[in-house]
Amino acid sequence: MRRPARFGLRALALTLILIGGLVWVGDGVARQAEEDQARVMSAEIIGPIGPATSAYIQRAISLAGQEGAQALIVEMDTPGGLDTSMRDINRAILSSETPVIVFVHPAGARATSAGVYILYASHLAGMAPGTSLGAATPVQLGGMPGGDPAPAPEGTDPALERAAEGSVEEAGSAPQNATGNAQALRNKAVNDAVAYIRSLAELRGRNADWAERAVREGISATADEALALGVIEIRADNLSDLLAQADGQPVQLRSGDERILSVAEAQITRIEKTAAEDILSVITDPNIAFLLVNLGFVGLLVSFYNGLEPVTAIAGVICLIVGFYALNTLPVNYAGAALVVLGLALLVSEAFFASSGLLALGGLVAFVLGSLMLIETDAPAFRIDWRLIAIMAVALGGTLFAMLSYGLAAQARKVTTGGKSLIGAQGHVLEWSGQAGFVQVQGERWKAVSKTVLNPGDAIVVTKLVGLTLSVKATR
Structure with a gap:
């Protein structure tokens, strides 16, 4: 009876070992298959292109290279953005050894301006149905900053209009018929x-x-037109259709080598934004940066009016530092910044002069x-x-008005402490002889003098304080 029991235990142990070995081999095969499968990483440009977007895309390109990805897909839906941020992204794409595929996606998305x-600049470009591309004219220098160029009068000959705008046939040629310095600057920008x-493109x-x-x-174009x-x-x-069509496409990298993409069955890994990039995206919104600077100024102003109260002072300094950092990443017009600083200085001066x-x-x-x-941008x-x-x-005007009103009201308010608070105070005579005696005012006994003779119990009012002696007169 013992031999069958031992045989059964040995069979069970052998079976467990065999199962464990099969699991280990299967896991290794799965891992090897996963490693052998092409890997593609993806990032996205959603909304305006600014410093935060630029930092995110540059990190994505670098990470795709480090991870050995076959390609990086950049899904795009943007109305444009800052020229400096766009050029930073393009420099990263042009220097990348990992092919970058820009995909205007999903339906309804657009890629305009930047x-x-x-x-x-991308190695491969794709668009989804129902998307659009174009409208890349720099308009910042045309008319008011950030505004659109003034429309031509009705009936103007288009050829004359192009001549007036200094249109040229070849890039880099001298602007023709530029009207004034602003038009010359616009021609240079275009x-x-x-x-x-x-x-x-070349x-x-x-x-x-x-x-x-x-x-x-x-001009703009639809996906089919493009x-x-x-x-x-x-x-x-x-994305799956994009990779299927990109498979087998040749792309030329920075080194000059040509690579044939093999991404038909690639596994796509999304590169998410970091917390720092999310915060940078929020504070580099010019409205948020502008608001932070003003809140910082108000915080310091309130702190000064309250004897350098620490909480509002610290909050104000933090807001100013973060606001100025955000503005430093944006295209700031220094004349505008000088006017803002001058305006704030004049508002503070109003409180002292x-x-x-x-x-x-x-x-x-x-x-x-x-x-x-x-902010100087189109x-x-x-x-x-x-x-x-x-x-x-x-x-700001309301805060200053409230502070000045409070200060003026405080000056007109009756003094309630110190010797001056006794002027006008009422009391009664305790003892009196001739033109001097003692009176009780505000619950205290005072030596007093008067030009008239008073009697104990008479009601009096204080007219002056000399040293510790009150000048009083009778009240009727």
Whole structure:
């Protein structure tokens, strides 16, 4: 009976060992298959392109290279953004040894203004049905900052209009018929943008003429039109379709080597934004940065009026530091910044110099004008909202008015402490002889003098205090 029991235990142990070995081998095979499977990483550009977006995409490109990804897909839906941030992203793409595929996605998405340049810089470009691309004209120097160029009068000959705008046939040629310095600056900006996007188009073998028209004329194209024009290489319904069509496509890397993409069955790994990038995205919103600077100023002002109260002082300094850091990453107009600082200085000066409100009024005017000029860009998402400027101007003016009103009211208020508080106080005579005696005022016994003879019990009022002696007179 013992031998069968031992045989059964040995069989069970052998079975467990066999199962464990099979599991180990299966896990190794699965791991090897996962390693052998092509890997693609993805990031996204959603919304305006600013410093936070630039930092995120540059990190994604670097991470894709470190992880050995076959490609990096950048899903895009943007109205444009800052020129400096766009160029930083393009430099990272052009120097990348990992192919970057820009995909305007999902349906309804767009890639306008700065997004067009990023798409042209990519190794492969794709669009989903129902998306659009174009409108890459720099308009910052046309008319008011950030505004659109003034429309031509009705009936103007388009050829004459182009001549008046200094249009040229080749990028980099001298602007023709430039009207004034502003028009010359605009021509330089447009020609620079044309030269830049044409160089990207020639590098990637895309339609350079359409790119120039997107800059000069602000034209746009649908996904089907862009594919037919040679602006993009792929029209795909989704990411899987994009990878299937990208598979086998040749791309040229920075080193000059040509790589054939093998991504049809690739595993896609999403690169998420870090907490720091999310915070940077929030504070680099010009409205938030502008609000932080003003809240910091108000905090310090309140702290000064309350004897350097520490809580509001610390909060104000923190807001100012974060606000100035955010503004440092944005295209700040220094004339506008100087006007804002001047306006705030005049508002503070009103509290120390009697100007009948002139300093405060001048400060508010300088503050509003400087705020409107503060951010110098043609991207609507990076302009300070005029409603926020109006609210802050009213808030600053109201805060100053409240503080000045409180100070004036305090000066007119009756003194309640010290010797002066006794003037006008009432009491009664305790002892009196001739023109001197003792009186009781505010519950205390005082030596007093009077020009008239008083009697004990007479009601009196204090008219003056000399040393510790009260001058009093009888009340009737």
